Amino acid sequence: MLKHWWKALGALLVLYGIIYGLAMNVPKLDILNETIRNVFFHVPMWFTMTVLFVISVYYAIMYLAKNDLKYDIWSSQLIKTGLYFGCLGMLTGMLWARSTWGAFWSNDPKQVMTLLSMLIYFAYVVLRTSITDLEKRARISAVFNVFAFALMIPLIWILPRLTESLHPGTGGDNPAFGKMAPELSIVFRPVAIGWILMGLWIATLFIRTEIIKYKKQELL
Amino acid sequence: MLFMLLSQAITLSAQETAPKVQMAENFYGEGKIYIVIAVMTIIFVGLIIYMIRLERKIKQLEQKDFRN
Numbered sequence: 001m002l003k004h005w006w007k008a009l010g011a012l013l014v015l016y017g018i019i020y021g022l023a024m025n026v027p028k029l030d031i032l033n034e035t036i037r038n039v040f041f042h043v044p045m046w047f048t049m050t051v052l053f054v055i056s057v058y059y060a061i062m063y064l065a066k067n068d069l070k071y072d073i074w075s076s077q078l079i080k081t082g083l084y085f086g087c088l089g090m091l092t093g094m095l096w097a098r099s100t101w102g103a104f105w106s107n108d109p110k111q112v113m114t115l116l117s118m119l120i121y122f123a124y125v126v127l128r129t130s131i132t133d134l135e136k137r138a139r140i141s142a143v144f145n146v147f148a149f150a151l152m153i154p155l156i157w158i159l160p161r162l163t164e165s166l167h168p169g170t171g172g173d174n175p176a177f178g179k180m181a182p183e184l185s186i187v188f189r190p191v192a193i194g195w196i197l198m199g200l201w202i203a204t205l206f207i208r209t210e211i212i213k214y215k216k217q218e219l220l
Numbered sequence: 221m222l223f224m225l226l227s228q229a230i231t232l233s234a235q236e237t238a239p240k241v242q243m244a245e246n247f248y249g250e251g252k253i254y255i256v257i258a259v260m261t262i263i264f265v266g267l268i269i270y271m272i273r274l275e276r277k278i279k280q281l282e283q284k285d286f287r288n
Contacts, residue, residue: 011268018260022253028241201271208278 013194017041020187027181031100037097039180039188043067044195045089046114050156051196052082052203053121053149060145063138069220072138073210075145079121081203086118088199101166108162119150124148134219205207 021040029036055216056078063071093111094104105111131137161169168179180188214220247253 011264015261015264018264019257020258022260028243030241033242034244205271205275205278208282212278212281 006197008130008193010197010201011188014198015185015194017024017044017191021191024183027183035096035099036184038092039113039184040191042089043188045085045092046156046190047192048196048199049082049085049089050152052078052085052199053152055200055203057145057149060142067135069134069138069214070211072141073135073220074207075213076141077123077206077210078203079145081199081206083118083121083125084202085199086114086121090114090118097166104167105143108160108166109163110156110165113155113160117155119146120130120151122147173205 017040021037026036027033056075059071059075062068063075097106097108097111098104101108124141127144128137128141149165163203167212211220244253
């Protein structure tokens with residue numbers, strides 16, 4: 001029971017976001033109106049995706065160092081889970097953009113660059129399915145992962161902030177840790193941690209299932 | 221342009237002088253938002269229970285020896 005505490009914590013923090021995030025009084029912001037509550041749901045999707053990708057690239061490097069297929073499984077399943085969260089973030093973001101910026105897609109720098117880096121990670125998934133040799137697949141995946149990660153960080157987290165963007169956080173402001181109204185950020189931070197923990201939990205289920213699959217086929 | 225409006229609105233000082241922003245005051249006033257919160261809570265808790273059950277099943281499979 002003790003080793004599951006972080007899963008319970010994640011679920012409770014997300015629940016806190018659902019209950020208090022909807023019930024609290026939010027600042028009255030022009031254009032955003034009540035939709036500002038979406039920061040408790042839309043933004044943590046991207047945080048979760050990024051955290052999962054960071055851990056994934058760590059295991060990719062571990063694979064290259066140790067040549068153990070287990071690291072390849074961890075790395076690849078973390079990317080799959082991360083992409084799930086990325087898709088959720090994209091869909092929720094487009095819906096939110098429709099009501100605030102007027103269109104599902106406005107070619108905002110952050111939208112375009114995020115889509116681009118997600119496509120790179122989708123290419124990773126496609127690339128994996130096209131290689132049947134396990135060792136080869138693991139090695140190529142790990143190298144691809146490192147390059148995808150090296151592109152993802154500037155594409156999502158750095159470049160959009162240096163240009164004019166509809167997203168908050170241009171001109172060097174970090175919206176999560178600076179410009180957000182304090183009554184929002186005090187709720188946002190724990191809720192974001194909750195979503196990240198949920199993402200890690202889901203990823204572990206993916207990883208464990210995949211390991212069982214490998215063992216059943218006597219590949220591990 | 222939009223961003224400037226947005227960042228202006230976020231600063232607290234601008235809020236006091238800002239024109240009236242339409243909020244879902246009736247929805248909150250009549251207490252119906254709590255129904256939405258209750259529905260979302262039920263669904264979320266239900267999904268968590270599903271995940272716990274799924275994890276137990278995975279654990280059972282992990283303890284099973286496939287090489288027999």
